[in-house]
Amino acid sequence: MDDITVQCGQGIVNIRVGAIILNGDKILMASNSDVDYLYSVGGRIKFGECAEEAIKREVLEELGVALEIERLGIIHENFFYGSDKKLIYEISLYYYMKMNENDATFKTENVENDRREFYEWVDSSDKRKMYPDFLYEKAIDPSKGIIHICTDERLKEVK
Secondary structure, X not given: OOEOEEEEOOEEEEEEEEEEOEEOOEEEEEEEOOOOOEEEEEEEOEOOOOHXXXXXXXXXXXXXXOOXXXXXXXXXXXXXXXXXXOEEEEEEEEXXXXXXXXXXXXXXXXXXXXXXXXXXXXXXXXXXXXXXXXXXXXXXXXXXXOEEEEEEHHHOOOO
């Protein structure tokens, strides 16, 4: 199955999922050997699977544990420019995942496509750039129901 990434005129549409995995006041985030920022565990939905299937698959592929979904927490619509300056419209569904003591032994690193990915717990004191930049702030209080956020890089000057 192919990732849901569709050419649309001069731009691209992506549909993806992200995991919100909390441990007290910390959230599990990913980084890799090619970047200097943090990002959510997750990835693109594959054509033919629903979002819930996708986040379970992504968590299993990346962390090596089969976590259950607690609930949908954040819907994020994001307009941004890719490395080739092409406009991307991305819809991301972030799910709170249930983690118990038995799940605490997930992988802390993964190698995929010759890229080493790392997973670590971060809290509000971590000053590294995080994508999406609101994730920690919005996800740390799971009692708020479903949050919808739209960000638009087109509103900023692009060089």
